[in-house]
Amino acid sequence: VGHWGFVWLAYGVGTAVLSGYLVLLKGRLRDAGAELSALEQDGGRRTR
Amino acid sequence: MMASNRVAARSVGAGAGLLLAIGLYLGLVVAPPDAVQGELQRIMYLHVPSIVTAYLAFFVVFCTSVLYLWKRDLRYDAVAVASAEIGVVFTGITLATGSIWGKSTWGVWWTWDARLTLTAILFTIYVGYLMLRSFAEDPRAGARYGAVLAIIGFLDIPMNHFAVYWWRTLHQPSSILRAGGPSVASVMLLPLAINFMGLVLLYAYFLLERFRLERIRHKTAEVRLKRGRKAYERERPMHAGESG
Numbered sequence: 001v002g003h004w005g006f007v008w009l010a011y012g013v014g015t016a017v018l019s020g021y022l023v024l025l026k027g028r029l030r031d032a033g034a035e036l037s038a039l040e041q042d043g044g045r046r047t048r
Numbered sequence: 049m050m051a052s053n054r055v056a057a058r059s060v061g062a063g064a065g066l067l068l069a070i071g072l073y074l075g076l077v078v079a080p081p082d083a084v085q086g087e088l089q090r091i092m093y094l095h096v097p098s099i100v101t102a103y104l105a106f107f108v109v110f111c112t113s114v115l116y117l118w119k120r121d122l123r124y125d126a127v128a129v130a131s132a133e134i135g136v137v138f139t140g141i142t143l144a145t146g147s148i149w150g151k152s153t154w155g156v157w158w159t160w161d162a163r164l165t166l167t168a169i170l171f172t173i174y175v176g177y178l179m180l181r182s183f184a185e186d187p188r189a190g191a192r193y194g195a196v197l198a199i200i201g202f203l204d205i206p207m208n209h210f211a212v213y214w215w216r217t218l219h220q221p222s223s224i225l226r227a228g229g230p231s232v233a234s235v236m237l238l239p240l241a242i243n244f245m246g247l248v249l250l251y252a253y254f255l256l257e258r259f260r261l262e263r264i265r266h267k268t269a270e271v272r273l274k275r276g277r278k279a280y281e282r283e284r285p286m287h288a289g290e291s292g
Contacts (some may be wrong), residue, residue: 003087005104010091010145013111014098017144018250020135031233032264046084 053256056085060103061253062064069247082168082236091149092236097244099142099167101203102252105135108255110202113195122266125265128198129181132174133261139171154218163219167170173201187269193268 061260074094084087109129116124146164158164184190190206212221224230230237 003152007087007090007149010148011072011076011094012244013144013148014094014141017137017141021134021254025254025261029257029261029264031263032268036264036268039268039275 050192053260057253057256057260059265060249060256063247064076064249064253067249071243071246073238074242077078079236079239085153088149088152091145093239093243095142095145095149096240097247098138098145100244101172101247102135102142104248105131105138105251105255106170106202106205109174109177109198116195117257119201120188122187122191125195126259126266127255128195128263129196130255130262131177132198132284133258134176135179136171136174136252137254138247138251139167139174141274143167143171150218159218161218162215163217166208166211170201170208171206173197173204208283241289244288 059272071093075090079090079093081087091181109128110133112124112128115121116128147157150159150164177194179199181190181194184193191267199208209225211217212219223232224240
């Protein structure tokens with residue numbers, strides 16, 4: 001691997017880690033939000 | 049309130065993207081190759097800002113952990129957990145890019161050099177912190193033990209910074225945070241500074257989003273607790289009857 005190969009490898013790994021974390025974080029936010037609203041809706045139905 | 053926070057987070061994220069695009073262009077296209085290391089030195093524009101951002105993240109964990117132990121407010125703990133997770137991500141990038149840089153200049157992916165070892169220990173401490181937090185059954189006990197671990201773990205950072213002066217290491221000494229000012233040419237310092245600002249903004253964006261996740265989880269736990277309490281109160285007379 002030439003010099004540029006190592007440079008691209010480093011930037012590729014950095015980009016993959018950061019975008020992977022962003023995607024995972026968005027997924028966890030979506031799941032947590034859905035769980036909370038399901039709980040709240042269920043609670044609302046029970047009180048009615 | 050929630051909607052305005054999300055707009056603020058998106059603006060911070062867009063700012064991060066813009067700065068990183070400029071910084072990468074300057075670092076990979078405009079800046080000249082290094083006189084000694086040639087093109088390989090361009091890894092510095094990602095490696096150095098990553099570790100400085102990780103230090104910033106762990107400094108936030110340290111401050112909010114002290115505040116949590118003092119005030120016992122779970123909001124400080126939520127910021128600490130969020131920042132620790134992001135700090136681990138940036139330390140992971142630093143270790144990976146450092147390893148690639150090491151292979152291309154020293155000929156090895158890893159060596160037990162003081163700076164490298166202390167960075168790996170830093171990574172392990174905060175991975176341990178996150179594991180402790182996820183395994184704790186009582187959130188308040190988890191927050192308390194986590195805060196103590198985070199405060200002790202932070203001591204690794206000054207040791208890591210001075211490791212290149214205290215011990216004989218393969219890793220080069222600091223070129224930016226050193227007495228007498230940076231030893232890097234301004235044409236190389238500019239992409240480094242822009243990438244650093246971009247990564248700090250990206251850290252802020254991740255922190256806002258991760259903090260939001262922690263707040264949603266707290267709210268979910270509260271709703272579950274309230275519901276459990278109501279169910280217990282409804283069934284209590286029945287249980288009291290059974291035991292009497």
